[in-house]
Amino acid sequence: MPVDLFRLISDGKTRMVLNEGSSSGETWIREIDAAERAKQKNDRAWKFVLDQIFIAGDRRSVKECVYRGEGNANLVLALPCERKVVRFRKSLPGKADPDGGEARTRQENQFLRVVILRFLGEYVQPPEIIRGRPEDMALLSEAIRSLRPESRRGKDIVEEYVTKYVDYAFLPAKLTDSLQQYHCSRPTFCVEIKPKQGFRHESDEQFQRCTYCLTQYSKMNSGVIKSRSTYCPFDLFSGDAERMKKSIHGLLKSPQNNLRIFKNGNIIYDCNSNPDDLEYILGEWFVASRYRSMEQYLKIFVRLVSTALLREFHHTPMNESAYCPLARISSQDCDNETRIEQELVVKAKKLLYLSDYECNFIGGDLLPDSVLGRIRRMQQLPYYSTDIVYKIYLKYIRIWNDNSIYSSMIRMHSSKKNELPIRIEELCERCESARTKDASSAAYSSVNPSESTNTLKPKIPGKNGNNSTASADFRSNKLDRNLDETEGEINIVITNDELRALQNYLLATTAKDCSILMAFQEIDSACIPNVAEPNVVETDQLSFLVNVGILDVDPKSIHCIKKHRKRDINVLVSVTKILEKEV
Ligand SMILES: O=P(O)(O)O[C@@H]1[C@@H](OP(=O)(O)O)[C@H](OP(=O)(O)O)[C@H](O)[C@H](OP(=O)(O)O)[C@H]1OP(=O)(O)O
Ligand SMILES: Nc1ncnc2c1ncn2[C@@H]1O[C@H](COP(=O)(O)OP(=O)(O)OP(=O)(O)O)[C@@H](O)[C@H]1O
Structure with missing residues (x-):
């Protein structure tokens, strides 16, 4: 933009320029006007946010x-x-x-x-x-x-x-608006479950216990939890009524960060609560029920939650083309180089065997459009074993960062055929030209959403193989990103399948860490409003309006692969340490 024009605009004399203006000047002014309107709209939205958070007139105390x-x-x-x-x-x-x-x-x-x-x-x-x-x-x-x-x-x-x-702790207005005519103002109860990993690939079948149950040992060892939970995600994802009941009981007994209950948005049960409080909480929730014992309350709770998890609330097309299998890998990719030390694996396996307990990995049928069905399907995206994913990570980490991996993923998923968006040769050329440029230039220069999907800018390695900008990796603030000297080579080209394996592993990780929120409001069966059928659950002579949502579906940083490797080793060390005493 010409400097004079900029000065005039910032002086607020835009009209005068318009009268004199050239067509390109007018375009600039229109853009500035739009930007100013957007800014004002944003400022109003932000003020509205603050007004709801702070106690009126006092910007130091929140409600x-x-x-x-x-x-x-x-x-x-x-x-x-x-x-x-x-x-x-x-x-x-x-x-x-x-x-x-x-x-x-x-x-x-x-x-x-x-x-x-x-x-x-x-x-x-x-x-x-x-x-x-x-x-x-x-x-x-x-x-x-x-x-x-x-x-x-x-x-x-x-x-x-x-x-x-x-x-998601409340029901959407489209469900509750119609209740007003019945003067129905019962509280809204909400159950949050972070289900974790309910599916594992054959190539990762090393142990007789699942990742969640194994992680309990390292959480115990580090003092995060006092006792191991009996919750197993494979039971929850099984869809089988008895196994789901067992898993929900496990969550109630030991909620950890996997279960929370809210009443009108306020937490009433979580890891800090006393399980003895449950009877009172459920009694208050199912106040209209003719039942009065804890056992009966638990029965209603399990039925309600299981129904919400298994029912199909939405029918939207699924991205099935993303599931096309990866090409077979060559035998050299299966070497021992990046495997966890076999001695540790064997020892942990043996102790787990002796502990005489195994997870039930048999997965039952889930309706494809139920919330559990959707999450499990995403966890099933094809990738090579975690060992090979770790190997691919080490091989390419100097070239790929979060920005490049997610830009390419977004482009791939926007294309109808789900093709990788870029030819590998093209990527090589880009890496080469990027490397010859000033190493201090920003690898992540685009903040414009349309640009960020259309340009793939591989990261420019700095002296020690570190990224030249922090923002190229989303969660740079929480990961040790100092790569070992041995990590990564620059002059190598990732194959389409290796790239897909990395991307799918990250997507599956998101699906293993998301949470489900289910909101319930009891209604009189006489006044069931005219809402879509799946949003009404009737059980034990009670009727509820229900809504289900998924949260925390952020992209995972590519460096979580390294973090997972450390976690897995730590888990096995903890397993051996604890079980050596127990068995
Ligand atoms: O690795 P996991 O399975 O222990 O999961 C981590 C979670 O631990 P959990 O076992 O659920 O207590 C962890 O949760 P907490 O902090 O323990 O509540 C995070 O959700 C973490 O994700 P991110 O690093 O914030 O993106 C999670 O890391 P990712 O696995 O999603 O990378
Ligand atoms: N849309 C929402 N509606 C209602 N409650 C929400 C919503 N989003 C988040 N919460 C509440 O806030 C909590 C923290 O949010 P969130 O899970 O996004 O944090 P996080 O730091 O990304 O979690 P994690 O440690 O799993 O990565 C949730 O456990 C949930 O109780």
């Missing part, structure tokens, strides 16, 4: 009901007037993205719309992106500090780009 929860990466606050939540990315001190999280947030949003929706359909509702002000983040962070669990306070909310999602 108690707004803190919803947090995980490792994000903190979530409820927006009570809108039935929405706002999700803030957390960062370690000094590790926030320099662009306020803009590039990452935009790519995550695009990943969700283009890739995730094709797997999980309408169980996921894409968010709205809002840009807050850094000074408000500091105020917010201070004001909510006391509401946060001690163990999560190491990270803070700093980045100004935030996302606003539907609040």
